[in-house]
Amino acid sequence: MISLFKKFEEEGILGINRRIGEYILPYNPREYYPLVDDKWKTAELARQFHVPMPYHYGVVDTFGGIRNTRELIQDRPGFVVKPANGGMGNGILVIVRESEAANGSIQYHKVDDKILSEKELQHHISGILSGLYSLDGNSDSCVLQERLECHTFFREISFRGIPDIRVIVFLGYPVMAMLRLPTKESGGRANLHQGALGVGVDLRTGKLTHAICNDKIIHIHPDTKQELSGRILPHWETILEMASRCYDMSGLGYLGVDIVLDESRGPLLLEMNARPGLGIQIANRMGLRDRLQLVERIKNSADGPATRVHRMFQEL
Ligand SMILES: Nc1ncnc2c1ncn2[C@@H]1O[C@H](COP(=O)(O)OP(=O)(O)O)[C@@H](O)[C@H]1O
Ligand SMILES: [Mg+2]
Incomplete structure (x- = not known):
């Protein structure tokens, strides 16, 4: 058990204690939590910042x-x-x-x-x-x-329901992303805890990489039998810019932003999370630590969502 933990640490995988101790507590002021914990409050905030959400x-x-x-x-x-x-x-x-x-x-x-x-x-x-x-x-x-309709891009690969894209944003910079695809087991919801798939996404290009389901590595969707890796998510830069804007909107330094794609309106914010899970590292087979340290080095070099996204692209 101890050696497995050590191996994870060496690979830069962020553990639960570090996530809370080094990132969530210092970078997320508690008084901002209600804004993201309450979906109705998030909707009001998004209206003020002109961030599109489902109606x-x-x-x-x-x-x-x-x-x-x-x-x-x-x-x-x-x-x-x-x-x-x-x-x-x-x-x-x-x-x-x-x-x-x-x-x-x-x-x-x-x-x-x-x-x-x-x-x-x-x-x-x-x-x-x-x-x-x-x-x-x-x-x-x-x-x-x-109720959102599934975007054409996902029709072939998702089992009913609406997939969402989780982006971890640190100090306004996108650091890692994962696509979550509903399965028969997850009943139309894109939550990993309900049995949805987590698919790693290459941050520079929006290309799908590896997939996990119930913590096991898989290559094809268990219900739709479609291969997942290699496909490129549409609207990728807009998705990252929207995720980055959520930092300015929420004031939370370490944030999970969930975005859905609508066929006609494009990317929409679904919700924000002040304590995002760590499964995203497994789906990407990559630790968060290096990327978080990178942001700590470049954090003052860009201002505004689009510039921060481009600055991050330069570093990848
Ligand atoms: N408006 C919607 N239309 C269709 N499916 C939705 C809608 N809102 C949520 N879902 C599905 O339910 C899942 C969970 O919704 P979300 O708002 O993220 O709540 P939670 O905080 O419980 O994760 C989403 O990932 C999506 O698959
Ligand atoms: Mg959610």
Whole structure:
């Protein structure tokens, strides 16, 4: 066990204690956490900074308000129900359409073809409000969001659901990226904890490299059977610039930015994370430490997202 840890350290793989001790605590002021931990607050902040996000239909923040949910989602081409303060895909429902049940009541179809009655949907929202999925265990609110359609680039390689691109940003410089692809197991969500795939991305070019699923190295998508490496993500520079802008927006020095691709609107911010996981190093088969130290050396040499991204490109 000890030798494995030592090997990781030698390869520049950042461990959990270092991540927290050397990067998260010193670079992430606690008072900024609520801005990224609450998805509704993030949405407001993104509006101020003109960072595009999926459209929000509304928020339910009281039990009394649950019965008005129908007005917010009626006649929408699908929608997503999310705990504002959730994480790891927990409590997220992706509804693709509604229909009328045999008894005339409304029912909702999830991305995995399962059906939910209006009552069941309300019950789920009530669970979100009680804090069932909230990161801190406190009561929460429920965000109702536009359901995104899968971008053409991903149609062949992703199993239903929406992939997202995680970029680790340190002091405004993008340092590592990973594509997360939903699988049958992950139920349309791109969360590694739910069984989604993590695919390393070459930071300079946006080219896909290696993939992991449940911590094992794989080469083809287990459901779509498609080869992943070698494909190049579209809008790559815009994605990195948007991730870099999230530093100016959030004030967090060590940040995980999750970006989704929309067919017509291009890259959209999905969420930010003040304590990004370390699995990205395994997907990239590369440690974060060297890149973080590189940024510490060049941190004052560029200003603004586009310049920082180009400065990073020069160093890679
Ligand atoms: N608006 C949406 N449309 C379709 N799928 C979505 C949408 N929002 C989230 N998802 C899916 O659910 C996953 C988790 O959503 P996210 O907002 O990142 O919440 P969490 O904090 O739980 O990770 C995403 O990676 C994506 O696959
Ligand atoms: Mg997420």
